[in-house]
Amino acid sequence: MNISSRAAYALCILGMIIxxxxxxxxxxxxxxxxxTGQALRYAVAAVLLFGVARFFPAPVRTRPTxxxxxxxxxxxxxxxxxxNACVLxxxxxxxxxxxxxxxxxxxxxxxxxxxxxxxRRPAARLVIASTVVVxxxxxxxxxxxxxxxxxxxALGALACEAxxxxxAAPLLPGLGAxxxxxxxxxxxxPLLAVGAIVTxxxxxxxxxxxxEAAGLAYLAVVVTVVAFIAWFLGIQxxxxxxxxxxxxxxxxATLAVSAVMDGRLPGSAATIGVLVVMAGxxxxxxxxxxxxxxxxRAVASV
Numbered sequence: 475m476n477i478s479s480r481a482a483y484a485l486c487i488l489g490m491i492i493x494x495x496x497x498x499x500x501x502x503x504x505x506x507x508x509x510t511g512q513a514l515r516y517a518v519a520a521v522l523l524f525g526v527a528r529f530f531p532a533p534v535r536t537r538p539t540x541x542x543x544x545x546x547x548x549x550x551x552x553x554x555x556x557x558n559a560c561v562l563x564x565x566x567x568x569x570x571x572x573x574x575x576x577x578x579x580x581x582x583x584x585x586x587x588x589x590x591x592x593x594r595r596p597a598a599r600l601v602i603a604s605t606v607v608v609x610x611x612x613x614x615x616x617x618x619x620x621x622x623x624x625x626x627x628a629l630g631a632l633a634c635e636a637x638x639x640x641x642a643a644p645l646l647p648g649l650g651a652x653x654x655x656x657x658x659x660x661x662x663x664p665l666l667a668v669g670a671i672v673t674x675x676x677x678x679x680x681x682x683x684x685x686e687a688a689g690l691a692y693l694a695v696v697v698t699v700v701a702f703i704a705w706f707l708g709i710q711x712x713x714x715x716x717x718x719x720x721x722x723x724x725x726x727a728t729l730a731v732s733a734v735m736d737g738r739l740p741g742s743a744a745t746i747g748v749l750v751v752m753a754g755x756x757x758x759x760x761x762x763x764x765x766x767x768x769x770x771r772a773v774a775s776v
Contacts, residue, residue: 482711486720489705494727496697497574498735500561502689506682507675508562513666515690516554516659519698523656526699533650538657545645546654550662553638555669560630568624576628578725581607581754583636584718591640591714599757600715606754607722613747635721642706643714651706659698722751 477485503511538546564573581604589596620628645654670676682690709717733739 477707477711479711482708482717483720484708485704486708486712486717487723489701489708490720490723491727492697492701492704494574494724495731496693496701497561497577497724497728498731499689499692499697500558501565501735502685503682503693504562504565506686506690507670507678507680508559509666509670509673509675510679511682511686511690512555512558512562513663513670515694515698516662516666518691518694519702520656520659520663522695522699523652523659523702526703527650527652527656530650530652533648533653535648536653538645538649542645542649542657545641546657547661549638549641549645549654549658550660551665552634553641554658554662555665557631557634557638559669560627560634564620564624564627564631566624568620568628572620572624572628573631574725574728575612576632577635578612578722579608579632580635580721580724581719583632584639584721585715587636587640588643588714588718597715600719603719603754603757604722606757607719607751608754610722610747610750610752610754613743613750639705639709639714639718643709646706646710651703651710654706655699655702658702719754722754726751 535542561573582601585600585604586596642654642658649657667676670679705717708720
């Protein structure tokens with residue numbers, strides 16, 4: 475599916491706004507059996523995504539190859555199952571700011587890792603822009619309080635967030651954004667279900683409360699179906715390193731949703747951080763100054 479660069483940027487920003495909101499919304503389900511809840515979420519999302527796929531143009535391959543399956547399993551394990559496990563474990567041991575700040579470092583990792591995987595040098599402007607975004611994110615989220623488990627979970631969420639884009643990128647040209655999302659969700663379900671059985675969580679399964687059901691529904695429909703399609707469509711057009719800078723939108727969305735849920739305005743440091751992040755996001759699009767051509771001086775004839 476061919477889209478313009480402007481549309482791709484808009485889709486990536488939309489995807490990050492939605493994913494950013496999920497960090498705050500996930501607080502609604504921290505008391506629900508973690509692995510079971512995520513398995514339900516991705517099972518519902520997989521059904522919806524395979525249904526939506528019929529309305530998108532047919533991709534190069536309708537079924538994944540053996541190599542695709544390996545990458546899809548890794549994507550489901552790292553980018554979906556492990557990421558959400560890290561976020562939910564982290565929220566039990568750390569303030570949301572710790573998780574948001576850690577994930578906010580993903581632009582710099584993607585700006586470096588994307589080109590290196592393609593065997594070329596990272597673009598200096600994107601690396602600088604990503605560094606500015608990461609600095610702004612630290613101001614937006616603050617550092618918060620955490621213990622060792624919360625810190626480990628936050629770093630794990632960062633690694634999984636970077637892996638989410640890196641693992642998906644080679645799959646998108648062949649399978650398309652919707653089918654990559656659908657297969658990744660489908661393959662994440664058995665991984666989470668096995669985890670629930672091994673940890674004994676399956677014995678504690680219960681019906682979710684109204685708030686928990688609403689949180690799970692939001693994560694399944696909006697965060698998984700809508701945000702995944704938007705992000706993958708955008709990254710297919712822009713590439714990992716250019717799209718990666720836009721992960722900086724995520725902490726801004728987390729800040730806004732947390733402010734609404736907590737009923738309080740962000741402080742001055744967070745406000746300054748928002749401006750810094752916005753400057754970092756704008757930096758790759760600033761055109762370099764054009765060199766001024768000087769006319770050669772006339773040489774007097776003798």
